[in-house]
Amino acid sequence: MKRDRSTVLAFITVLAVTIGVVCLPAAAMADDLFVSSLGNNSVLEYNGTTGAFVRAFVPAGNGGLNQPFGLTFGPNGNLFVSSVGTDSVLEYNGATGAFVTAFVPAHSGGLNDPIGLIFGPNGNLFVSSQGSNSVLEYNGTTGAFVRAFVPPASGGLDGPNALVFGPNGNLFVGNGFATSSVLEYNGTTGAFLTAFVPAGSGGLFVPAGLLFETGGNLLVASAGTDNVLEYNGTTGTFVGAFVPAGSGGLNNPLGLVFGPNGNLFVASGRSDAVLEYNGTTGAFVTAFVPAGSGGLNQPTFLTFGPSAGIVSEPSSLLLLACGVGGLAGWRRWKPATRVAASNSVVTRP
DSSP, X not given: OHHHHHHHHHHHXXXXXXXXXXXXXXXXXXXXXXXXXXXXXXXXXXXXXXXXXXXXXXXXXGGGOOSEXXXXXXXXXXXXXXXXXXTEEEEEOTTTOOEEEEEEOTTGGGOOSEEEXXXXXXXXXXXXXXXXXXXXXXXXXXXXXXXXEEOTTGGGOOSEEEEXXXXXXXXXXXXXXXXXEEEEEOTTTOOEEEEEEOTTGGGOOSEEEEEEOTTSOEEEEETTTTEEEEEOTTTOOEEEEEEOTTGGGOOSEEEEEEOTTSOEEEEETTTTEEEEXXXXXXXXXXXXXXTTGGGOXXXXXXXXXXXXXXXXXXXXXXXXXXXXXXXXXXXXXXXXHHHHHHHHHHTOO
């Protein structure tokens, strides 16, 4: 009976420790929000749950950062930021924000006014070069120039900004200046396919941010009309204003991203804030990052990424504590059972 009790206690202890250890990292590590702050040449970090300012992840001008726009975490975990003022893409340590290198050196491959950037399905980095009306491709590991994925002015490209790969694997580009449209290109060859969202469809004026929602439809930040428009993800047909003009104080919307909670977060460039909207209905929720918080000045693009801080989740800590406590108790109790068992063997007839 004592041996059975020991086995059960040991099993429960190991189970509690295992659950606590396994659950703790998942609960403890929460994604934070990272925002390009154009007005002070920095990237700011905010708590991904509360919106509270955490730190200047990339301090002003660090590594030569000048007019930051697009930003994304790469396959290696580091943060990559397009630096318009230096015609380059800069790489920063994904945990500390320390400058690593000019991943894409100034003017590499003809880069001119880099705006949007995204790592593609093939692992390479794609950058919209607004000054040359093209989309350039770079090796995702070395930053070496590969090719002009979308050659200058292909399909009428004029002033490209935001980039996104769609569910069909093709590349969609916000065509910002002349036509206010969204152009679609073959995701493998870069060949022009169609004006997925025709010029001015649904009132679109200067498409600045692109994002496919979980249902497959395309959301487009219309900077010139202060709203976020929704289009059918297969046909490009206008669906409606997902976020109505000026909702929640929206002014010059730029970057779009879905958060861990499923809601939509929008950089409101002229109100120096990040606004949160219901991810299903588009209803305004809150000014997630209030105007000017942490020095935010002209936010452009934004992304969620891993937090460097650890916030412990109570239930996991409780399980871990119970497990450790049980283990200590089991270790004190187990020798006594061994002695009893040993004496039984000695006195056995």
